[in-house]
Amino acid sequence: MAELREARLAAGLSQRDVARAVGVQRETVAEWETYQRHPTLSNLLHLARELGWRFVVVDRHGEISDIVIDTVVGDSWVLREIRRIVGVLRAARRTAGLSQTAIAAAAGVTAWSLGHFERCQVNPRLVVLAAWVRAVGCSARWQRIV
Structure with missing residues (x-):
């Protein structure tokens, strides 16, 4: 790195x-x-924030995909960021008409694990997150926080 x-x-x-x-x-x-x-994903998001960057998902048209998430009292900034990223990926999966099983197979995890990732009960490893992004036809990049 x-x-x-x-x-x-x-x-x-x-x-x-x-x-x-x-x-x-x-x-x-x-x-x-x-x-x-x-x-870990949590550490990388902390690190990015400290350096003035954020992780974004880019759709197949080159547009940054983002969603507004509900704020949950007591959630850390990192958990909110993970919920935002996962929300974007879940929406992209649904838009593409893909099942959790299909994405899980592409990412090399079980559908059970992907379900837990989508509910933010467990954080995916970075390699799984990257495979998930690709499987829904998107890409990822870092964007400077302004």
Whole structure:
């Protein structure tokens, strides 16, 4: 994740600054930057926010897909972000007429797991999230928060 290091440096942050903001050890951030470990979705969203970015889903027409989610008292910012992303992917799956079973097969997980992901009961691993995005005919990117 050389891009991660570049983004961190561009934001004027040290590994220790990022680690404190995300809630991990400085060594963990170093391992992310050198591809020795991969952050969880929650950690990656925390990290992106700290660096001034957000994860967006782009539909097949090149438009950013987004939804408004209900605010639930007590939800963390990361959980709201995950609910937003999952809501977009669930809507894209339904629009494409795809079943949870079809998406699960494409993502290499069970339909039971995908159902839990869609209800935000369990966070998908990044590789599963990427496969899910592709399976519904979308792409993903980082967008600067303005």
